[in-house]
Amino acid sequence: MKQSMTLIPTLREVPADADVKSHQLLLRAGFIRQNASGVYSFLPLGKKVLQNIEQIVREEMMAAGAMEILMPALQQAELWQESGRWYSYGPELMRLKDRHSREFALGATHEEVITSLVRDEIKSYKKLPLTLYQIQTKFRDEKRPRFGLLRGREFIMKDAYSFHSSPESLDEIYKKMFQAYSNIFERCGLNFRAVIADSGAMGGKDTHEFMVLSEIGEDTIAYSNESDYAANIEMAPVLAAYEKANEQQEELVKVETKDQKSIEQVAAFLNVPASKCIKTLIFKADDQFVLVLSRGDHEINDIKLKNYLEAASVELASPEETKALMNCSVGSLGPIDVDKDLKIVADHAVEYVINGVCGANDEDHHYTNVNPSRDLEVAAYTDLRFIQEGDPSPDGKGIIQFAKGIEVGHVFKLGTRYSEAMNATYLDENGRAQPMIMGCYGIGVSRTLAAVAEQFNDEKGFVWPANITPFDLHLIPVNMKDEQQAALANELYSVLGQHRFEVLMDDRQERPGVKFADSDLIGLPIRITVGKKASEGIVEVKERKTGNMFEVHKDELLEKISSLL
Numbered sequence: 024m025k026q027s028m029t030l031i032p033t034l035r036e037v038p039a040d041a042d043v044k045s046h047q048l049l050l051r052a053g054f055i056r057q058n059a060s061g062v063y064s065f066l067p068l069g070k071k072v073l074q075n076i077e078q079i080v081r082e083e084m085m086a087a088g089a090m091e092i093l094m095p096a097l098q099q100a101e102l103w104q105e106s107g108r109w110y111s112y113g114p115e116l117m118r119l120k121d122r123h124s125r126e127f128a129l130g131a132t133h134e135e136v137i138t139s140l141v142r143d144e145i146k147s148y149k150k151l152p153l154t155l156y157q158i159q160t161k162f163r164d165e166k167r168p169r170f171g172l173l174r175g176r177e178f179i180m181k182d183a184y185s186f187h188s189s190p191e192s193l194d195e196i197y198k199k200m201f202q203a204y205s206n207i208f209e210r211c212g213l214n215f216r217a218v219i220a221d222s223g224a225m226g227g228k229d230t231h232e233f234m235v236l237s238e239i240g241e242d243t244i245a246y247s248n249e250s251d252y253a254a255n256i257e258m259a260p261v262l263a264a265y266e267k268a269n270e271q272q273e274e275l276v277k278v279e280t281k282d283q284k285s286i287e288q289v290a291a292f293l294n295v296p297a298s299k300c301i302k303t304l305i306f307k308a309d310d311q312f313v314l315v316l317s318r319g320d321h322e323i324n325d326i327k328l329k330n331y332l333e334a335a336s337v338e339l340a341s342p343e344e345t346k347a348l349m350n351c352s353v354g355s356l357g358p359i360d361v362d363k364d365l366k367i368v369a370d371h372a373v374e375y376v377i378n379g380v381c382g383a384n385d386e387d388h389h390y391t392n393v394n395p396s397r398d399l400e401v402a403a404y405t406d407l408r409f410i411q412e413g414d415p416s417p418d419g420k421g422i423i424q425f426a427k428g429i430e431v432g433h434v435f436k437l438g439t440r441y442s443e444a445m446n447a448t449y450l451d452e453n454g455r456a457q458p459m460i461m462g463c464y465g466i467g468v469s470r471t472l473a474a475v476a477e478q479f480n481d482e483k484g485f486v487w488p489a490n491i492t493p494f495d496l497h498l499i500p501v502n503m504k505d506e507q508q509a510a511l512a513n514e515l516y517s518v519l520g521q522h523r524f525e526v527l528m529d530d531r532q533e534r535p536g537v538k539f540a541d542s543d544l545i546g547l548p549i550r551i552t553v554g555k556k557a558s559e560g561i562v563e564v565k566e567r568k569t570g571n572m573f574e575v576h577k578d579e580l581l582e583k584i585s586s587l588l
């Protein structure tokens with residue numbers, strides 16, 4: 024490709040509203056442009072990287088036995104009404120009406136569409152297992168799109184769906200997909216971990232997320248320092264063993280704690296460690312209030328709480344709801360003498376508190392010498408807290424450390440959640456109708472591009488890995504007006520092009536400094552400069568990653584490049 028004929032609008036300055044490296048560089052190097060908040064155009068270089076990633080995905084999906092299809096973005100509301108999700112999703116699901124006022128959703132994901140397609144076409148167990156995938160645009164009206172392609176409102180996903188007549192068959196495809204994902208992210212050069220995840224609203228049990236390690240990642244990974252255990256912190260179980268302090272139980276005492284609201288304030292005021300305080304929060308589970316207790320130095324994990332209560336949604340009660348329910352503010356909330364039908368659940372650690380402190384449900388008052396077994400009516404002690412760094416690893420090996428991650432893939436064993444809701448059945452060996460067992464497997468393709476961009480750059484711009492670089496070689500004649508330089512450059516352009524190399528030639532009438540700065544910014548792996556020694560047939564070869572430079576005669580050029588790529 025010749026730069027004089029394409030569109031690579033590089034920018035000198037860092038765009039104002041881009042606050043992560045990948046977003047800044049994708050804009051500055053002319054790979055993408057924003058159309059609206061969270062909505063982007065891919066320009067030629069961005070599109071080529073996207074194609075390269077998709078090609079890797081297609082090869083690995085093929086190897087895993089999945090066949091490519093393409094489903095519509097326009098999805099009939101009726102399908103989402105059958106699965107029930109038309110009603111359970113809020114404004115994030117983009118909806119519209121056609122000219123006949125029929126309702127549609129813009130596809131955020133395709134469980135409903137694929138299940139309706141397969142239920143019409145598959146009748147017998149002999150046709151199973153079947154794995155289909157697509158690479159397609161998805162729409163999700165994120166409340167806060169940010170970080171460029173990392174969290175957009177229109178993005179490209181590879182989503183695969185598998186259909187089975189037995190759990191063993193699902194396990195087999197799940198393993199193949201798991202391996203395919205590892206290969207894909209490996210081939211993209213990404214530093215990733217597969218982590219045990221929470222299946223969220225998808226139901227089903229086994230699910231793993233593929234996380235690219237990055238300090239700008241929105242997810243927190245809890246991993247062991249001595250084994251390969253790794254889990255999304257949302258679901259990492261806590262197996263901490265709490266020892267009973269050998270203290271005598273003292274009498275309960277109510278004390279005044281004027282203006283002491285937070286655990287830190289109360290602990291300091293009463294001169295006790297936060298670990299002897301009992302934190303009381305009110306959550307609304309679906310529309311039921313529940314009192315949730317944790318030790319003062321722990322945090323309640325709302326995902327664990329939601330799963331334990333089997334609620335569709337849990338959220339903290341508002342200050343107004345708290346006041347109305349307990350007629351005191353959050354800072355004085357406590358579990359003693361509460362209304363009988365207000366359920367109290369507590370994290371395991373609370374059970375081991377001796378002579379602790381908790382709110383008295385009386386403004387600016389707390390109790391000391393609280394002993395849960397004597398003073399509290401706890402309906403259940405269960406694992407409700409976030410795991411913390413230093414906690415024992417759930418697999419018993421080593422201790423937990425944290426890392427931030429960007430979720431680029433998510434695989435699920437769905438079970439029959441959709442096939443039952445949508446009556447997608449097959450006839451088994453005995454002629455009996457059975458719901459198909461399903462799996463689903465997603466990769467954020469445009470998000471993966473951004474994750475690669477985030478990982479492969481330096482202070483001058485991108486440093487694309489050879490597997491997905493938009494072009495292999497950047498051929499730069501220093502001065503197109505110089506006959507010999509232009510002639511040698513054009514000769515090399517056609518010779519290199521014939522040897523499977525993808526060549527970007529900077530044939531613009533620009534000053535050398537501009538060409539070299541743009542070349543560093545765009546970040547192709549190899550630069551070939553045609554300059555003063557063109558008359559001797561000698562060019563300069565520069566490796567972007569290392570900065571190493573070589574003077575090479577054109578007759579040795581192919582060999583030199585092949586040794587570098």
Ligand SMILES: O=C(C[C@@H]1CCCCN1)Cn1cnc2cc(Cl)c(F)cc2c1=O
Nearest residue numbers: 112115116131132163182433463464465
């Ligand atoms: O997408 C999945 C599960 C898997 C992931 C792999 C590929 C197939 N789907 C989970 N999820 C996430 N956000 C969503 C947002 C909206 Cl607005 C929606 F309507 C549905 C979903 C939704 O279902």
Ligand SMILES: [Mg+2]
Nearest residue numbers: 220232430433
């Ligand atoms: Mg996820």
